[in-house]
Amino acid sequence: MTRNLSISLIFILAVSLNGFSQITGSGHDFSGNAWANNEICIVCHTPHNGTSTGNAPLWNRELSSVASYTLYSSVTMDAGSAIAPVANSASNSRLCLSCHDGTVALENFGGVSNGTTTIGIYGSGVGNIGTDLSNDHPISFTYDAALCIADPGLNDPTTTPVLNGTITTQMLFGGQLECATCHDVHDNSYGYFLRIDNTNSALCLTCHNK
Template sequence: MNKKTVLSALSIVALAGTVAFAGTAPRSGIPGSIHDMTQYGALGGSDPEAQQGRVCAYCHTPHHAITEGNDYLPLWSHTVTTQTFTPYASATIDANIDPTTMMEGPSKLCMSCHDGSVAVDTHYAFNGGKKLQQDDNLFSTPAVGQNGNLSNDHPIGFIYDDADGGVAKGPATGDPTLGSHTDGKDEWIRTKSAKYAGSNLTIADRLWVSASQGGKPIMTCATCHDVHNKKNQDAVGATNYLLLASNTGSALCLSCHIK
């Protein structure tokens, strides 16, 4: 049985009223969500934190957290990936993406599980062995950025707003004034003051102020996803991808791209 089958089996049980697995629903938080590692039975094994069902412990710890220079590691307990990443490139992209700074902020924290190089259950003093893309009997989600390859993924790690010298120049609402397409300035992407469809969050709320890019706001994995399953707007009944606007009608894409 793969993960999706397990989840749907669980939601049938939940519907039957015996187990409240409410967290699989969008916006209901970590417990029971896809980021509740206690549901992957084989994870952790003899690890006491797993046995106590400590959902936060796979990513955070109250004491003795990992620190490294000025890196953003919010009481972080999970070994961080050491891979370097190849960014997306294309003939039409305006954004400048520097591989040495692109993973600043939350992105590298996501990659500490999602690139498949560090085991999901490696946290605090426990060295796990269950990796994304390698333990398919536990996980059905493929790795993102495996072997450092983010060249076929939506770009991240670049300065977002026109005001800061970035690419997003379109108005917060409505249509852009038609002008000539200037290098580095895309008239067809909303500025950071625009709101995500169906939400009061602005794009600026979900950008990372990057020290290594002169204190300017950059796009990260967390500009599209909410790891804690709280601020996301996925449609109920659709797969919960932890998205800040719904995938229905491509509302997420249309929050930024004027297309």
């Protein structure tokens, strides 16, 4: 181990012992806003009385009432994708869309429903991807070995190694490709909250054999 590496490891250890989360200071750290109660997790999670519907981990936020999003489609796309309605959605992309579709105020968590700060008017406004997702990478569909037979340009998610596991175990949610497949909402180390550094398109090449 080089000296610089050990110094950085000590620094990282010291920072984590001080209780800083990886979210601290990122675009997902809302603790500086009066409505966030000086807390980080509370805007999205609660330890009690959260919703766990549809793969939501102790979710504290109001979900978007948008009934159906327009999703990407093309003549060469082999998978079919759809986000199920809120109540029974297995798609945890719904969680991201509870801010990023621009319809639910950021303050609408923990029972609050009269907030006014939507993502479009918060910060730079770059986070507003809207409710028309047809110009965005497809989400909310099953990515499995069978899809790779239909589309040989894909790596088999069940066997392709990534992040100490496989694509299926580390990047999919109930076998589905979702927003959080490519993004890690808790960690902005690579910018854009990417789960894998996309230098030389490494993120894309994890799955696409191009």
